[in-house]
Amino acid sequence: GGRAFGEEDLDFAGALARQTQAAIEAARSHRMRIEKERQDRDLQIAREIQQSLFPRSWPRAEGFEVVARSRSCYQVGGDYYDFIPLAGGRLGIVIADVSGKGTPASLMMASVHAWLQAMAGTARPTEVLERLNRFLYANTQTSRYVTLFYGELDPATRTLSYVNAGHNAPMLFRATGGAERLTATGPVVGLIEAGRFEERSVVLDPGDVLLVYSDGISEAMNVSDEEWGEDQLAAAASAAFPCNPQQLIDTLFVAADAFAGGAKQHDDMTVVVVRMK
Numbered sequence: 640g641g642r643a644f645g646e647e648d649l650d651f652a653g654a655l656a657r658q659t660q661a662a663i664e665a666a667r668s669h670r671m672r673i674e675k676e677r678q679d680r681d682l683q684i685a686r687e688i689q690q691s692l693f694p695r696s697w698p699r700a701e702g703f704e705v706v707a708r709s710r711s712c713y714q715v716g717g718d719y720y721d722f723i724p725l726a727g728g729r730l731g732i733v734i735a736d737v738s739g740k741g742t743p744a745s746l747m748m749a750s751v752h753a754w755l756q757a758m759a760g761t762a763r764p765t766e767v768l769e770r771l772n773r774f775l776y777a778n779t780q781t782s783r784y785v786t787l788f789y790g791e792l793d794p795a796t797r798t799l800s801y802v803n804a805g806h807n808a809p810m811l812f813r814a815t816g817g818a819e820r821l822t823a824t825g826p827v828v829g830l831i832e833a834g835r836f837e838e839r840s841v842v843l844d845p846g847d848v849l850l851v852y853s854d855g856i857s858e859a860m861n862v863s864d865e866e867w868g869e870d871q872l873a874a875a876a877s878a879a880f881p882c883n884p885q886q887l888i889d890t891l892f893v894a895a896d897a898f899a900g901g902a903k904q905h906d907d908m909t910v911v912v913v914r915m916k
Contacts, residue, residue: 682742689716689745692752698722700730701794702916703843706884707734708892709909717744718853718907719752725760728794733759734911735787736806736853747783750775751828755789764789764802765836768828772804772836775829784830788821788851797915799849800840804828807854810873812880814846818873848887849913850876855906859895862902867895884912 644652697706707720717739723731735751737744754774758767768789775785788809790801803809805827808820825836843849852872859867875894879887888910895908 689748692749693720694722698724698730700792701728702797703730703792703794704884704914704916705730705732705912706888707909707911708888709907710892711907712855712904716907717748718855718909719748720909720911721752721755723756723759725791729760730792730794731755731759732790732792732799732851732911732913733787734806734851734853734909735785736855736907736909738782738784743783747775747779747785750778751785751787759789760791763838764791764800765825765838768802768804768825768836769834772828772834773832776832776834779829781830785828787828792913797843798840799843799913800838802836802838804834804836807852807857807869809849809851810876811841811843812848812850812876814844814848818877843913843915845915847915848876848880848884850887851911851913852891853907853909855904855908856891856895856910858906859899859904859908860902861898861900867898871898884914887912 693709705722709718709720711718717737719733719735719737721733723733725731733755735748737747737751751771754771755767758770761767768787785804786806787804788801788806789804790799792799801821802825803821803823804825805823808822811819811821813819819841821839821841824839826834828834857867857869857872872891875891876887879890882890891910892908
């Protein structure tokens with residue numbers, strides 16, 4: 640009407656602004672809640688898909704016991720293990736650790752799973768890994784790679800032929816005493832285009848135990864940011880003998896958790912145990 644605003648007008652404008660602000664904040668909170676629920680649903684679906692990739696039962700290999708356990712530090716993780724039946728009663732044994740965590744790592748893990756399920760046993764382990772390396776190098780980000788241990792167990796000859804692509808060296812505990820390490824025979828997978836791998840083999844004797852693991856368990860951290868370490872992992876395994884593979888895995892997880900003392904962990908933990916009866 641052409642007149643100046645007065646105190647009553649200012650009070651009305653302030654009240655209207657406060658009500659508008661409250662409405663905007665409520666709408667923003669509602670939108671954020673809806674988005675979080677959507678993300679939670681997506682993560683839950685990703686977790687269900689990822690869990691479906693793990694074996695649903697332990698494999699059968701004449702004269703051997705094989706068990707495993709994996710625990711993610713987030714809803715979805717980058718650790719992966721698998722058991723793949725091969726021709727002639729042989730068994731493919733895989734454990735892998737994808738760089739990074741969360742959904743991107745789980746997607747890469749799914750690619751590795753699908754590739755190995757399709758290609759394992761079609762060629763020598765070295766060729767399988769070299770072809771997988773070229774595939775990942777060409778189809779993933781340069782910062783993504785996988786450490787991977789792939790072995791083919793032949794119960795008829797008690798021989799494990801393997802390739803270790805930059806993964807933690809598995810521990811082979813001999814029934815007669817002592818332990819051996821299955822050290823790396825090539826680079827990590829997916830980082831170098833022309834990666835080359837060497838195949839090695841070991842013969843398992845009755846009572847021997849093969850411990851394959853990801854660095855999440857050996858590098859379990861306590862509240863002082865100290866690592867549990869491979870030496871303590873080996874000592875805990877040695878102290879647990881004699882025991883069956885499932886008891887060994889349970890013992891190792893309990894020991895790692897006891898060392899951590901409730902500290903939040905930032906890496907997935909995976910253990911595979913192979914024991915010759």
